[in-house]
Amino acid sequence: MKYLAYLNKYLIKYKWYLIAGTIFTIISNLFGIIPAQVVRHALDLVKENIDIYFMYTGTETKKQMYALFATSVSIFGMVILIMAILKGIFLFLVRQTLIVMSRHIEYDLKNEIYAHYQTLPLSFYRKNATGDLMARISEDVGKVRMYIGPSIMYLLNMVTLVVLILTYMFSVNGRLTWWVLVPMPVLSVSIFFVSSIVNKRSTEIQRSLSRLSTYVQEAFSGIRVLKAFAREKNSIERFEVESNIYRDKQLDLTKVDALFFPLIMFLIGLSTVICVYVGGQEIIAGSLTAGNITEFIMYVYMLTWPLTALGWTTSQIQQAAASQKRINEFLEVKNDIVSAENLKPEIRGEISFKHVNFVYPDSGIKAIQDFNLEVPAGQSVAILGTTGSGKSTLANLLLRMYDTTSGELQIDGKNIKSYNVQYLRSQTGYVPQDVFLFSDSVANNIQFGNEGTPMEKIIQAAKDADLLENIEGFENGFETLIGERGVTLSGGQKQRLSIARAIVREPKILILDDCLSAVDTNTENQILNNLQRIMKNRTSVIISHRVSSAKLADKIVVLDEGRIIEEGTHDMLMNAKGAYFELFEKQLSLEEA
Numbered sequence: 226m227k228y229l230a231y232l233n234k235y236l237i238k239y240k241w242y243l244i245a246g247t248i249f250t251i252i253s254n255l256f257g258i259i260p261a262q263v264v265r266h267a268l269d270l271v272k273e274n275i276d277i278y279f280m281y282t283g284t285e286t287k288k289q290m291y292a293l294f295a296t297s298v299s300i301f302g303m304v305i306l307i308m309a310i311l312k313g314i315f316l317f318l319v320r321q322t323l324i325v326m327s328r329h330i331e332y333d334l335k336n337e338i339y340a341h342y343q344t345l346p347l348s349f350y351r352k353n354a355t356g357d358l359m360a361r362i363s364e365d366v367g368k369v370r371m372y373i374g375p376s377i378m379y380l381l382n383m384v385t386l387v388v389l390i391l392t393y394m395f396s397v398n399g400r401l402t403w404w405v406l407v408p409m410p411v412l413s414v415s416i417f418f419v420s421s422i423v424n425k426r427s428t429e430i431q432r433s434l435s436r437l438s439t440y441v442q443e444a445f446s447g448i449r450v451l452k453a454f455a456r457e458k459n460s461i462e463r464f465e466v467e468s469n470i471y472r473d474k475q476l477d478l479t480k481v482d483a484l485f486f487p488l489i490m491f492l493i494g495l496s497t498v499i500c501v502y503v504g505g506q507e508i509i510a511g512s513l514t515a516g517n518i519t520e521f522i523m524y525v526y527m528l529t530w531p532l533t534a535l536g537w538t539t540s541q542i543q544q545a546a547a548s549q550k551r552i553n554e555f556l557e558v559k560n561d562i563v564s565a566e567n568l569k570p571e572i573r574g575e576i577s578f579k580h581v582n583f584v585y586p587d588s589g590i591k592a593i594q595d596f597n598l599e600v601p602a603g604q605s606v607a608i609l610g611t612t613g614s615g616k617s618t619l620a621n622l623l624l625r626m627y628d629t630t631s632g633e634l635q636i637d638g639k640n641i642k643s644y645n646v647q648y649l650r651s652q653t654g655y656v657p658q659d660v661f662l663f664s665d666s667v668a669n670n671i672q673f674g675n676e677g678t679p680m681e682k683i684i685q686a687a688k689d690a691d692l693l694e695n696i697e698g699f700e701n702g703f704e705t706l707i708g709e710r711g712v713t714l715s716g717g718q719k720q721r722l723s724i725a726r727a728i729v730r731e732p733k734i735l736i737l738d739d740c741l742s743a744v745d746t747n748t749e750n751q752i753l754n755n756l757q758r759i760m761k762n763r764t765s766v767i768i769s770h771r772v773s774s775a776k777l778a779d780k781i782v783v784l785d786e787g788r789i790i791e792e793g794t795h796d797m798l799m800n801a802k803g804a805y806f807e808l809f810e811k812q813l814s815l816e817e818a
């Protein structure tokens with residue numbers, strides 16, 4: 226229960242729904258109980274007067290008595306009908322308050338979790354699988370809602386009904402009440418056990434289903450590889466295995482489910498039998514009427530449902546607690562990439578790394594070691610290196626996706642930590658190594674994060690990224706949808722769109738992470754030339770495998786295993802005849818070939 230206490234703030238926020246819901250529950254239950262008493266009156270009336278009625282056989286009075294009987298019974302009937310309608314109306318109001326409250330809370334909680342997710346750093350997303358993030362915001366919130374809504378509703382209903390009915394029953398006849406209640410705890414406890422089993426099996430089914438859908442999803446997204454490797458048959462077989470497991474688990478559940486109703490029916494039957502037997506003794510003793518027995522049997526039926534719900538509710542609450550625990554785990558994660566000073570000054574773009582070391586916290590890999598670099602504002606630096614040498618890691622540090630393990634990274638002579646994180650990133654144009662485009666129009670993908678950019682600027686950015694011709698070739702131009710239900714772009718087109726996105730915001734610092742790898746050398750030169758014009762008075766960091774991308778930069782740094790092994794201008798490094806020179810020769814001969 227301590228995990229669910231987190232939700233109290235929402236219950237307080239929506240307290241009027243809760244209070245109104247409680248009042249409506251009490252009223253609707255009162256209207257549920259009164260008919261049973263009406264039935265008793267009706268029955269007793271008929272039973273007491275039926276003998277007198279027959280005594281008048283053959284006289285005019287009999288007819289009059291019949292009319293009297295008929296009217297009173299129909300009045301009783303009317304009363305019962307009206308009560309049922311009123312009960313129905315209040316039941317509707319109960320649902321309109323309590324269930325509506327649960328929907329509001331579900332909505333608030335989802336928003337809270339999503340907003341919290343957005344504040345968390347990249348490292349959080351590395352540690353937790355996307356499926357898990359999704360499950361906590363959808364399924365777990367759904368389970369929690371079952372507690373807030375139906376569970377609270379049934380509990381309230383049960384408490385009011387039990388209090389009302391038992392007080393009344395005990396006031397009529399204590400002995401009979403005790404006897405009738407004997408099977409009830411058994412009912413509740415057994416329902417609790419059955420529901421627990423049902424829950425456990427449902428969870429397994431859920432898990433099996435999620436495995437099945439993950440498998441199917443992967444098979445569809447990887448369909449090109451799957452077909453190319455002629456794995457269709459194998460894929461079908463694996464699907465069959467997974468769906469067999471799923472079916473068996475479903476059948477297991479059905480078995481337990483099938484036990485549910487017979488069990489309830491048996492225990493109600495038992496209560497009824499006891500009621501008739503013990504009640505019969507009381508009638509003989511003269512302390513009860515036949516109407517009382519009927520009334521009691523009606524109460525037994527009325528109590529059954531809330532007590533059945535008790536078992537169900539208990540297990541729902543247990544599940545909700547487990548879900549809330551999982552949600553709290555994520556809500557407690559705090560973003561460690563924050564700024565104490567939150568500075569938002571005009572940024573010039575001077576970058577300096579001072580003895581920076583960086584170890585990835587989750588893998589322990591030493592990605593950057595004793596790294597020193599000064600880039601004056603407005604200049605360009607190229608970072609060259611073999612795969613895994615730490616180039617993208619430098620980009621991560623510059624965007625403050627991670628903080629340095631030791632040493633200092635400064636922008637304009639101030640520690641990067643003193644800048645407001647969002648502001649710093651808004652001043653940076655970043656082209657990531659793995660391009661990501663949203664299922665949206667070309668124009669929206671370019672102006673991403675800078676909504677409302679004038680069309681001329683978008684067109685200019687597309688032109689500078691050497692993409693304009695491609696876009697104009699599309700039927701809908703800049704309004705062409707890309708992604709899942711739109712046009713599929715080629716690898717090089719995607720990279721260039723990603724470049725356009727970075728330059729359209731006119732950043733103070735531009736970081737290109739290997740973003741020209743999928744374009745040919747001519748296009749590469751074209752884009753680099755355009756960039757030189759755009760990046761005048763702005764700082765650019767060009768990360769690449771290829772010497773051709775690097776040679777125009779004011780400074781070139783060659784990385785190996787997180788360390789700088791060479792640095793200087795293109796000419797200096799060519800003369801030094803070191804690693805850069807070797808790379809240059811190798812790539813030149815490759816190109817010629």
Ligand SMILES: Nc1ncnc2c1ncn2[C@@H]1O[C@H](COP(=O)(O)OP(=O)(O)OP(=O)(O)O)[C@@H](O)[C@H]1O
Pocket residue numbers: 351585587588589590591592610611612613614615616617618619658739
């Ligand atoms: N998120 C991460 N968590 C843990 N280790 C990482 C992470 N990203 C990279 N690494 C490790 O850090 C080292 C440097 O990786 P990085 O991505 O910076 O290389 P790179 O120079 O960009 O390589 P490439 O040219 O292939 O893109 C590698 O050994 C890699 O395994």
Ligand SMILES: [Mg+2]
Pocket residue numbers: 616617618658738739
């Ligand atoms: Mg990389």
